[in-house]
Amino acid sequence: MSDTLSKLEKRTAYTLVLPAVLLVFAIVLFPIFANVWISFKDIELKDIRIPEPRAKKIVKSISENQSELKIIYKLRNSSLIQEIRNVQFQDKFPKDISPINLDSRCNFQSKKVICNFGNWEAKYRENFEITIKNINGETINKKSIKSQKPILSGKADNPLLSTSFTLENFKKVFYENNFVELLLTTFYFTFFGTVGAIIFGILAAQLVNQNIQGRTYMRGILLFPYVGPVVALAYTWTLLLDPNSGTLNALLVNFNIIEKPINLLGQKYITMSILGFEFKLRLALTTVIFFEIWRYFPLAFLFILARLQAIPHSLYEAADVDGASPIQKFIHITLPQITAIISILFMIRFIWNFNKFEDIFLLTGGASGTRTLPINVYQQGFAVSDIGMGSAVSIVIVMLLLTFMVIYFRLIGKRANEV
């Protein structure tokens, strides 16, 4: 009895889970594997359309006599690079109409003209003509002829499914793509973005955790950048930082803090001298990192705040009795309580920052030294139109991510359950 029950349970479970699993598999897991396939192919954006035969029908009168008409079909192969094999053509005509001097490739039977055009190479074009006449000599309705669309079919290879592979994409990724610089930029962005967000998150959480008026409002406001749509926020920042008429530069110039406007998002390096040392700062990258921090510290804040509020008050009261200073309380009570959540946050944010695309894309488009790996996927795949290369970069991202995850589960995976 219990055996049948557990079988029933299993079957129910699979029916309940299956739709979700299938959908996720098709849209999330399948593409990850498809990337591997595409990354070994020499394929460009224009190749991904399957070539198809096309025809445009033009109907012309030959003379005063409306019982005869000439039809021109402008035939072409939609692809510029691939041939179509065994093209079949078919067009239907009203009754009592028959073609004159039909092309040898075609024949006419039961009101249809059926042609076999054979193979069309890439870019193939032909003006194919048929003259028709009404066998009773009556006027042919031009419109009814024109409204009937010809049907074409043909066989063409799907370039995605061909079995020719190449290692060229990966060679290009590693040797012709400034790979080291790309990787370094990605890591700067990811690392400083993550650390900055967490530091500001701790500060904000520490503030809000104090007994101040309007604490809940403050918590709500602090989350605004995180919940706002990235498009709106990124464009507001671009406007704010614009060198020509942006508010920030105008303010700084107005109060004589800087002499002339700084192009915060469009300048790759800025030379700074601190204590006599001159060094170059990656300006645009730094600005983008600040945007990133601004947008994602709220998340760190929220998690740390939740943890802070769970720390028992008795701990602090005991510390007060022992005469501990505020700094001692922070270091010896608060900090140990939040290290676990901070390490988890660090890993999660690190991975997500590593994958961040929209923010950089909208702010700089990857120019002025802000080209990270995800941006590169887009640039290769859609700006340069080299799909194979884009996929190869995606594969690099996936490999790095898997490495991070292994490290993550080794280091913190066990701890995650404790929080």
Added chain:
Amino acid sequence: MKFKSLSIFLIISSFFLTCILSIWKIMSTLQGLSFTNLNITPVFSICILLSLSFVLIGKKINHLIKIFSLSFLFSILYFYLNEASPYWYILGVFLISLFFTNKLKKYSMESFKEDFISEKIIFDFITLFGIVFFAFVILFPFYIMLVTSFKTQIALLVNPLDFSLDFTKSLTELFKSYFVIFETYNFGRYILISSAVSVGTVIVTLLFAIPAAYAVARLNFFGKNFLSTSILIIYMFPAIVLVIPLYTVFSQLGLRNSIFGLLIVYTATTLPVAIYMLQGYFKSIPKEIEDAGIMDGQNWFGIILKIIIPLSLPAIASVALYVFMIAWNEFLFSLMFLDSPKSFTLSRAIQYLSGDAETPRQYLMAGSVIVTLPVLFIFVYFEKYLVSGLTSGSVKG
């Protein structure tokens, strides 16, 4: 010791007041006042004067009388030290110093003898400063977004610092950018599309996620542990690595530029989070209630529909809101899949607008306000649900 605490107190409190006054000055500059100097040093010195006289007077006179008279004197001093300024600006200075002196209430010469008083002072003012700082840094871009949408490109080019609104203009004149983006740029349509996609995503995601989450939370089946860990791993995978294969497949299937295609992708990418959040909640429902349902002869479908869903409405609401916000804010897939203006979502439409360098910025900002307002409204209104959802789902971003 007392002297050290006193000087720390004076410096840090004056620093705080100077910062607030500078922010006030910056905000006033943006209202068209032509200040060109922050006057940090003189302002800082009169701030020290204010703090010093506050602690020196101590409790000799009534607190209210003290703060009012001190603030009044302070404002007059400030008025003479500063560039010519209108009365509303000085009124602001007065209110700020009133707020500030009120905050100083707990400090007097006696209090500087307490243990760790310097650290406490620093913590106190850093807290105050932090709150002002965070509020300013976060709200400022939103403020600029809103105000720019009411200005005109020409006015902003002439004086990029003048964000004052001219209320003498008629309302149609003031809201002109909004009328233009609705009439010329078809934003009404984009709002509809965005809403349809987001609401559709919420419905489909819930339809798929509730049964799956129930199975993961309650039923025993082979591969259950594998499934629940892979949910976590999958939702760490970035959209950007899915984009190229999905783009090629969608192109061949003709799903690009279709709302349906977008809906599938959004649903699939939000499903893992939704399942993860829901199963956590389902586990917390006592199993006895379901057993009672089984006794009554309910099948699994009946149990989910009649017991689980009614009991977990708050969790479902928070998942729904959360998924709605993800779908509404989503940009990458809409950028990739939509290239015909007929099927744009709001985010994509704004990006398309910005692609044309000729588009006046107030239209861009009006569009941004339109896409931002609904999410902020939902967020503020349902904050309680969302925050609990965010922390339990450890959310993607």
